[in-house]
Structure formats: C-alpha cells, structure tokens
Amino acid sequence: LKGQITLKDLLTKINNTATQKFGAQYAEARAQKLYKTALTLKEERVEAAKQGIENGVAIRVLVNGAWGFASVGSLDSVILEGAVSDACRMAKLASARLKTPIKLAAVKVVEDRVLSKPKKNPADIQMEEKIKTALGVNKASLGFDKRIKSCSVDYFDLTGSSFFVSSEGSSIEQDKLYVWARITASAQNEGIFTFSKEEIGSTKGYELFDEQTSEALGEKVAKRAIEQLNAKSPRGGKFPVVLGPSVVGVFVHEAFGHLAEADLALSGGVLANNFGKKIGSNLVTFYDDGTIEGAFGTFKYDDEGVPSHKTLLIKDGVVSGLMHNRETAQKFNAEPTGNARAEDFRVEPIIRMRCTYMAPRDQTFEELIEDVKSGYYFKSFRGGQANLDGTFQVGIQEGYEIENGEIGAPVRNASISGNTLETLHQVSGVGKDFLLDPGRCGKGQTAFISDGGPHIRISKVVVGGSA
C-alpha cells in the first residue's frame, strides 16, 4: 500500500510533468481512495448487500488558456504519465480557437490534513447492524397501515480520503464521510395510488440513526402516503401559498441558487444584469454556506483547494454575491467562494451549491396563514428544476388547502412554478423557525447538498393542478 507521502510525491511529479515537460500554466492532481457500502431493501427483502472500492486520479491542466482533463482509475505512475500527456495535448489543440483564454483568480497556498471525527464511524459498523437498521425502517413503514403496499429503503455510506496537490504548492488531504438513506413507500386503495419519500443524510457519522430512529422514519413516510389517499387534485391557477421549510429549501435552490452559480450567470442567466439590484422583497435573504457542521452539503476545502465559505447571495432583496470557482472569480474580479466540486475522480470540478437556505425572520406559522383566504399550504416536495430564464418548478408531495386562514383538506401532486424575478417580490411573510434538509443535486454530476429555511408565504404563484 502506498502511504500518504508517496501519493503526494506521485501527484507532485505528475504536476511537474505538466508544467515542465508540456508547458502547462497550471496543473492539479486529485486522488481518491474511497470505500462504499450500500443496501437496497424492498418489503423486508435485502436485494443485495454491496461493498465497493474506488481508487483513481484526476488530472487537470491549463495550457495556453484552455483546460485539459484526464481521469484514470489507477495510481500507477506510468499510466498517470500517459494521462497527463493526453490532457496537455488535447488542451493545446482546443486552445487554438480560444477567443478569451481562461485565467484563474489567485488563492493562498494551503497545506492541510482534514480529519473527520465521527462518534460512530460507518466503516466500523458491521453490515449486520446496517441491515438491521434498514429493516427496522422497512418494517415500521409496512406495518403502519395495511394499505401500504410497498416500501424501499436505499442506504449508503462512503468513507476514505481525497488528496489535492496543485502546481502552486497546495497539498490537502481530507477525510470523506457521508451517511445517507432514502425511504419510499406507496399506498393503494380503491384504485387510488399514492407515493411518498424521505431522505436523510449527514457528514457527521452513523450517529444519524440515533437522532432519527428507524421506527419514526418508517412511520413518517407511510403516514404521508396514507393521508394522500384521501387527497384531491388542486385547482390550477394563481394562488397565495405558504411553503414549509423543505419546500422553501428547494425553492431557494432551484429558483435562485442555480442562477447564482457564476458559470450560469455568465451563460446569460437572468442574474447577470441584476447584480446589486433589488429583485425581491425586503424579507428575502439567502446564503450558500459550506461551513455548517455535519450538514450534508458541508466540506472544508473544495476540489480546487479553496476553503469553503459562508456566501451571502441576496440580502434584504438585493443581489449581493455569486458562487464562484477560480475561473469565474477571476472574470468577476471576486474572491473564489469554495464552490468548485467534483463528484469523484471521473469528472472535473464545476460550480455547485453546498447548504443553501433562506434566513429566518420573526413570524409564527399561524401569522403566515391567518390572512390567506383561499390558497395552499405546501409542506413537502418531490422534486424541482430551474431554467436560466428564471423559470422554476417545484413538485409537491404533501399539500393542504388553506381556507379562511385555516388548514383544510389535503391535495396531491401539485406543483408551483413562476419566474424568480417576479416571485421573490411576492414573498410577504417569513417565519422564525428553521430546518435544513439533505439532498442531491444534478448538474451533469451529482452533488450532496443541503437546503432549507423557515416557513414562508408567497402572495401569488402559479399552482399546477389538474382540477
């Protein structure tokens, strides 16, 4: 086995080849040694207990202002020399047509070793124990009501470490630790089908399952599926809505977060022309924060070796900041924010969110709903998606009517949509509570993120319903 010193030396040597032999302006090498455990349970059947090893190296070079990237699942120096040669040669070719060569914002050289300190390291928990926990969730859900027809539990944990060495002299070794589970349940009664899901995740450790018991998790998912059996389709049209923290999180992530990723802002996203401008009500303050201890979207250094910040995106309705990598920070003359993330050694780092949320204010839930004559309370989401023109969509898995300031009958399969620049002005109430949910975001690659906020009220938004 290669120790840390040898691996650092190996990566340094690769970077030297890029800069000295092939004329790269900049080179970075990332290596990972990761261990994964995964389980899928369906109706108390263990579909497979899985364990995997993934070792590999990613090399990224900047040659004549163009990026070259190569990835190999190997720590062999001969193979790596071949990969760095490929990366430099291809970058040089691509650079021939560049109009605007890529430059990088300066950053401090970092040398660090980041240790994870779990109370319960998932790597030390026996497979039997993990199966027992997942079975507990499965049983609790299926036993909740006989109309629950199916329940899946997907579990995974990831441990190991990642290495980052740059030609500028940075050298970082970080422990990686993720624990995650998704529970889905379906219910059926008299030809009506319903579906419910819940995700939990943490970078702390396996103690996640001490905070939320198997029984509570299983019942929560089952209860939602059962309640929806009596729900009706919402009316389509514009309505006032009150959103729960989990829906607010996805709303912030989709309706604003993606637009505040500097690469998408540069691509022509609607925030490009709105920096420093007021695009929302005074109640709207959003952050993207990579420093919340134990949160699913938290890490100390990003995959360009930049420390993860707490980044203010919008303050009292005014656009205040963007999420950057070193390339976009240079273009905006801003500080890199530590948002450059790569899913694994197979892909290059791109700008991703971390923990994105709305800051709480001072209202109670009762105050938020009391003025709503006819609208909806959307408590839990199923998914969401954004577009650069500011169109967002959030699908709802748990919702209720609000009639004359009171929560009424459940509705199912609603969604909300609108344009960010119009909708943020419609935020007319923000609660004092706060919750952060784990999630996974797709942008070509998957990133582990968190999002959340308090309860909020939006005075007018389009609700998609089939009634």
Add this chain to the structure above:
Amino acid sequence: VAVLEKNTMISLAENAVKAALNMGAVEAEAYVYEGQASNIGIELGQISKTNRIIDRGLGIRVVANKAIGFAYTNIVEAAEAVEKPVASALSAARVSKPDPDWNGLPQKKPYANTAKTFDKKIVALSSEDLVQIAATMLDAAGQVDKRVFPIEGGVGSGYISTAIANSNGITGFDKGTVIECSVATLAKENNTVTPVCFEFNAARNYDLDPAWVGKQAAKMAVSALKTKPVETKSGKVILTQFALQELLAYTLINAIRADSVQRDQSPFKGKLGEKVASENLTIYDDGLFVGGLRTGAFDGEGVPHQKTAVIEKGVLRNFLYDNYSAKKDGKESTGNASRAGYLSTPGIDTTNFHIMPGNKSSGEMLSEVDDGLIVYYLQGAHSSNPVSGEFSVVATPAWKIKNGEITHCSRGVMLAGNIFELVKNISVVGDNERQMGQLISPWLQVENVRVIGQ
C-alpha cells in the same frame, strides 16, 4: 491506454466466478466493464475544455444461503486484486438476510447478432477531428442570429465493452461505440432571456450533422424570444420527442416494469390483454433495434436482448422482466436487466423503448391543428408521481398553434394530468421517428390536456 481485449475481459469475469465458487459461494456472476471516452467541451460560446476518461472495473454478485452479496472494484490489473471484492461480496452475503424467493441466476441462451453498434471510424477519430466537429457546430449556431449565445455543449466519442460470466456457464462479451454532439443555446434581447434550447445528435455509427445541430438549437432560441401568454383551458398538445422522453421516463415506464407490478406500484397490474391506451399507440421494447443507443447482445445478467411487445394498438401485451422478477411470475426474462457499469447490481429498465410511427408528417400534424400547443422541452417531469402517473410540469417554452400555424411562443405554461389518461387521448401519431436516449418515437398529438396559462 490500450483497451482491454475480449479474452482479457472474459477471463477476468470467469476467474472471479471461479474464485467465488472456490471460496464457498453457491452461485456467482461477474460483470466487467470498460469505458474510454474523449470529449471536447464548449463553454460560454467557445471551445475551452477537453477531457479523456478511462473507467474500468469489475462487479461481482454472489449467492450464499439464498442471500445476495455484491462488491465492486475499479482495480483490475492484478489477478490478486479480484480476490478482495470476491471475499467482500461473500462476507456481505453471509451476513445478509436470505430471500426465500431467490430462484437462481439465469441459464445460458444463445445471443442474436446485433447490427450497427460498433464503428471503427469512431475509435479512429483523433482529438483534432473532435475539435473540428465542435467548431462546425459552434459556427453554424453563431451564423443564425446575433442574439443567440451558445452557452454549453460539446462533442464526445466513446468506446464501451462489457463481459459477463456466471456459474451457470454464461459467458458473453460485447463492445460498442457512440458519438454525440450537442449544444445548448439561449437568445438575449434587451432584458429578455429565453429558456435554454437544446439540440443534439447521438449515434452508434459515425453519422453526425453538427451544422444542423448548431443551426437548429439557435433557431429554437430565436423563436422563443417573443412571447405572449396563453389561456388556461384543456386542449390539443403536440408532444415532441424531448417532452415524451422526460414525461414517460418518470411515469409510464415505471408502470410496465414487472417489479412495479409485483409490488402493487402499477395501475397496469391485472390488465394484460386489456385496452389501456389509444389504438393509435403501439410500443415495443427492442434491445436489438439496428443502431439503437441501448442495443446490445445481452442484458446486465447475460440474458439475450429481444424485442418485446409492450402495447399493441392500445392493448397491454407484456411487462418487462429481469431474471428475478420473471422467475417470481414463472416466466422468462425479457432481457431487461440494466446496470450502471460495474458499480451496481442489475435492475429492470427499458432497452430501446420504441413507439411505432404513424403516417402523418410533422407538417401535416401542425397544419391540422386549429387551436393547440406544441411542446419541446419540459421542466420538472422528475417530480411526477412515479406510481399514480400524475404530472404537473412546465413547458419551457410552449409554442401556440392557431389555424395550422405556429403563431408565438409562451412562457411558464404548465401542463397537468395523468399519464394513464394521456395515453388514451393520443389522436395523431407522426411519421418523424427519432432516437433520444432510451426512447425511439415520433411526435404524438394528445387531446384534452390541461393547460395552465399565465
């Protein structure tokens, strides 16, 4: 790095199976995967990045006492490297819970020949060739209109090979190529930004038209600049392949998977032989479709690919099976076990989901709509209810059709409904078949779709 040869791939798989049996597994199956890809990337209107990715690995599934263990590794160079995942899979199986329904790995069956899945011209393409394709696409997009900005895209060529072996004597090897080019554009005028418009080519053989891709993506963006609202009502909607691919993947396709049916998650349960859709709708799952993006000799368990009737003239004919779900129903696998390379155990998925074409041209379809919408891109389809088939999505954007002509674009239009009602209301099927991921389909016109305007 040279690709792994057929013999090397097969012996890696066979040796892993042997090792597992020697170490006490009752049954074993090994899947070896190699992928090599080169990509030229477009970002912010210029070719500015490249990548070269080599990914190979081995996944091993073992059975001990009717319990399943799985392990994978991406270190396959040394023979002893294989022993570790085999031991790991076995230890996982030994502590796992036995499955009384487990009824063995699949048996050996002959493979059919596949056509047009490998093209040595793709393997021989140089990075210079790929840069040239990207430049052609980018230039074509730029020449359409000054208001168009190509935000991202690229050109990629890939070689993929798989080998499989199991303790019932299955051994298989297959290799294929793919090439694709794509570009996402938007158009800007004053303070208006259009939604992202996208076009692409993807093929197993070297058959690309990058200039068409660039031009088409740019034209779409320009036509999305001027918008007017549409009213809230139920009406005719033409769904193009982009919209169908999104919508069907999260709704209808779940309902025809045998595991969904067995787990009471499909409204199609008990409806084989019944009329479930418009008689205009015929769908085959065809793992042998000539040049299909998901065509191959065998599935993720080494079962031969085949052509399976799913819906014929509106009548539900078959569900899609892997080995496990088939044995549970006393049937044969339809060759629909799918895997994410070496990283996962098999699960049921479509191969090429082929909606059979009709006889109306796209021009005729448009000209015969007095009042309706045509929808290319959808947003939020993944938030559909995967069991009930209810959806509530945004068309980004939709184009209004009036008296047989496209009149204007409209933003923020929502479509809401239920896929099982929608398939009953398919009134016209186009002849303009196109392949998009797992879907091969023409345009479909649907009546009475709930449209929520602004």
